Amino acid sequence: xxxxxxxxxxxxxxxxxxxxxxxxxxxxxxxxxxxxxxxxxxxxxxxxxxxxxxxxxxxxxxxxxxxxxxxxxxxxxxxxxxxxxxxxxxxxxxxxxxxxxxxxxxxxxxxxxxxxxxxxxxxxxxxxxxxxxxxxxxxxxxxxxxxxxxxxxxxxxxxxxxxxxxxxxxxxxxxxxxxxxxxxxxxxxxxxxxxxxxxxxxxxxxxxxxxxxxxxxxxxxxxxxxxxx
Amino acid sequence: xxxxxxxxxxxxxxxxxxxxxxxxxxxxxxxxxxxxxxxxxxxxxxxxxxxxxxxxxxxxxxxxxxxxxxxxxxxxxxxxxxxxxxxxxxxxxxxxxxxxxxxxxxxxxxxxxxxxxxxxxxxxxxxxxxxxxxxxxxxxxxxxxxxxxxxxxxxxxxxxxxxxxxxxxxxxxxxxxxxxxxxxxxxxxxxxxxxxxxxxxxxxxxxxxxxxxxxxxxxxxxxxxxxxxxxxxxxxxxxxxxxxxxxxxxxxxxxxxxxxxxxxxxxxxxxxxxxxxxxxxxxxxxxxxxxxxxxxxxxxxxxxxxxxxxxxxxxxxxxxxxxxxxxxxxxxxxxxxxxxxxxxxxxxxxxxx
Numbered sequence: 001x002x003x004x005x006x007x008x009x010x011x012x013x014x015x016x017x018x019x020x021x022x023x024x025x026x027x028x029x030x031x032x033x034x035x036x037x038x039x040x041x042x043x044x045x046x047x048x049x050x051x052x053x054x055x056x057x058x059x060x061x062x063x064x065x066x067x068x069x070x071x072x073x074x075x076x077x078x079x080x081x082x083x084x085x086x087x088x089x090x091x092x093x094x095x096x097x098x099x100x101x102x103x104x105x106x107x108x109x110x111x112x113x114x115x116x117x118x119x120x121x122x123x124x125x126x127x128x129x130x131x132x133x134x135x136x137x138x139x140x141x142x143x144x145x146x147x148x149x150x151x152x153x154x155x156x157x158x159x160x161x162x163x164x165x166x167x168x169x170x171x172x173x174x175x176x177x178x179x180x181x182x183x184x185x186x187x188x189x190x191x192x193x194x195x196x197x198x199x200x201x202x203x204x205x206x207x208x209x210x211x212x213x214x215x216x217x218x219x220x221x222x223x224x225x226x227x228x229x
Numbered sequence: 230x231x232x233x234x235x236x237x238x239x240x241x242x243x244x245x246x247x248x249x250x251x252x253x254x255x256x257x258x259x260x261x262x263x264x265x266x267x268x269x270x271x272x273x274x275x276x277x278x279x280x281x282x283x284x285x286x287x288x289x290x291x292x293x294x295x296x297x298x299x300x301x302x303x304x305x306x307x308x309x310x311x312x313x314x315x316x317x318x319x320x321x322x323x324x325x326x327x328x329x330x331x332x333x334x335x336x337x338x339x340x341x342x343x344x345x346x347x348x349x350x351x352x353x354x355x356x357x358x359x360x361x362x363x364x365x366x367x368x369x370x371x372x373x374x375x376x377x378x379x380x381x382x383x384x385x386x387x388x389x390x391x392x393x394x395x396x397x398x399x400x401x402x403x404x405x406x407x408x409x410x411x412x413x414x415x416x417x418x419x420x421x422x423x424x425x426x427x428x429x430x431x432x433x434x435x436x437x438x439x440x441x442x443x444x445x446x447x448x449x450x451x452x453x454x455x456x457x458x459x460x461x462x463x464x465x466x467x468x469x470x471x472x473x474x475x476x477x478x479x480x481x482x483x484x485x486x487x488x489x490x491x492x493x494x495x496x497x498x499x500x501x502x503x504x505x506x507x508x509x510x511x512x513x514x515x516x517x518x519x520x521x522x523x524x525x526x527x528x529x530x531x532x533x534x535x536x537x538x539x540x541x542x543x544x545x546x547x548x549x550x551x552x553x554x555x556x557x558x559x560x561x562x563x564x565x566x567x568x569x570x571x572x573x574x575x576x577x578x579x580x581x582x
Binding site: 065 | 453456457460462463464465486523
């Protein structure tokens, strides 16, 4: 639906916006993620991000239902990364999944290498690298005093004696400092295989080609050594 | 004067048909008076299909209509009007007029089932251009087109690419004087939106509403179905004005849940007109001296547990003459009025003279 107000991304051709919109609605999951919207706002009321940002899962569902390609494009650039993907919005009485719609929109944004997506995810390349090469996300040794000054002086205390603190944890698999927990080599190979074969690794190519190439080499070598590839 | 063992039913629509059939099946003779040339009332005359199952009206109503027409205890008088009444419960002396000739008939009780008329969207201050623009039509006009198996723009006969329904036209409006909800228009508009998509699959269909009132099973039978299976777009916000722009109609409103104004061209605009008491209902209120409730419809006593007894002894009401009704409620009231009318006559007959 057209609107007389000033439009964001007016310089992007409508054909391009329509192409991305179609990629979203043609996703196999779309029909079970958006049935119909009452516009009741229960998803917004449940949404933790909506409390802190100008962000509304309801408007995501509505923009898609209204086939508003301009607004969907705007949301794909400016809104979808404000979602924490907690899926509190699943309490929708119509069975909609606004968080799932955002998942699809994010994937389309990443696959198409939108500039705003690259910017939004720039700070996460370290985490992507960590997850995709080690199988765990935030590692204990990331918790350094300079990185988290607002967490107080105990961060330094923990960081200085990290190995001791970690050994105090009951599960032996968590006596790690550079990884969140021990990941078996076989598990790692399986993860590499999944990421390569599902196209997850390819998504990174649009975001950060250098990072992609490094990870692909690591994965290919490991898979080759194990005889899977 | 002796008691008349007969019930006068005024109006041959769904409520009157069911009342007449019920009374006759209980063994009491019926005099059924209908002003039009044929029985069946507003649905028979104007509706292509019935809500909520989209069944063809005439196919569905033919059974009850035929049962009434062939019933040995029902005296059907079409093209006939009630013009005067004297007497009261047990012995009404009612003057009927048919083709200029008048006769007086006796009845012990009366069921008024004279129904409603659709709101005239050109009458009041709403700026929808019903009488100015060919492509602004009402739900009733749409039904008539669908009776002919088509849905096109009256201006050029072409299928519309975009259709906007505007809800609550003539309802819920203090300025117009109708403060009530007409109950069925949300369902009818949703039903028609599904039919529009059947007839014109490529059309974009919008429904502009204040609240969607899809009570009971209509929720998923009509509302969810239209929205989910047929991608009908429900937009909360009422259109304030329809103006002509080129060969299209520009509708102006607010998309209230998105918090932005809407100004979009449409090929066809359908006004969801509400219900008002019909001319016949007002005429029966005068003739039988039935008080009207605050919204203008025939008053009943004993609400909510008695839906059909009017303040006038011996006079009962069924259907939309008593207020906006869907067909289920209308027909149920026909049955309830039949039971009350027959039981009144039996009570009177049992009294010592």
